[in-house]
Amino acid sequence: TIETIGIPVRAPMLAAGQIDAALGYSFRLYVDLKDRGVPADDIVLMPMADYGLKLYGNAIITNPKFAADNPDAIRAFLHAFLQGLKEIVRRPAEAVESVVRRDDTVKRDIELERLRMAIRDNIVTPEVRADGYGAVDFLRLTESIDQIGLVYPFKTKPTAEDIFEPSFLPPAAERRVH
Incomplete structure (x- = not known):
């Protein structure tokens, strides 16, 4: 059950x-x-990926109208997000310390272990090392849409291109993992 x-x-x-x-x-x-x-x-x-699931993880989502009306705002947001993410990956202890300063109920050691595990297993993946932050493999995304459709029928099945628009991303050189 x-x-x-x-x-x-x-x-x-x-x-x-x-x-x-x-x-x-x-x-x-x-x-x-x-x-x-x-x-x-x-x-x-x-891990679900070890058993054939092609799903991507978290994403930054906007609606098509906002994207069409505010492309520069989206690009600026993604640039800022990427800079913050890179700093978190570079200095996880400082990132956790920033949270601890704002919330004294946070257990520093627990959250640092959690963040390091997330970085290792979910953020700086082999794909990210090869293609950079934010890169999407359209074949994998298409396969993930097909897998989702097995459980949740779509009224209108989206394509990978309907879901992901790479033109908003910072240039590939900025998205590389160093």
Whole structure:
């Protein structure tokens, strides 16, 4: 049986044995489970990509009208976002410290482990190292659309070109991982 469970209760329920498995970001669940006392050797991560899913992760999304009316704003936002992301990747401890200064409930060591895991496994991927931040493989995106359609039927199935517009991205040289 698959049930929808809220993000805040996934790790507690899994740690307590109330559920057998949970879907979510590996870096969130793994670190949360360890923080709840689950030994690292007892945590089994099964990345969806290892089982054939072609899905991309998080994205910055805008609607077509805003994109058409404000292309320079989108380009500027993506440029600024990229600069911030590069700084986070370069200096994760400082990034976490910035959060800690604003929220004293944040557990510095836990969040640093989480961020480093996210960077290693989800942000600076082999694809990102090869093609730069923000690059999209249109064949993979098309395959992911097909996979999503197996579970969630589309009223109108989008194409990869309907979903991703590379012209807003900073130049490839700026998006390279150094």
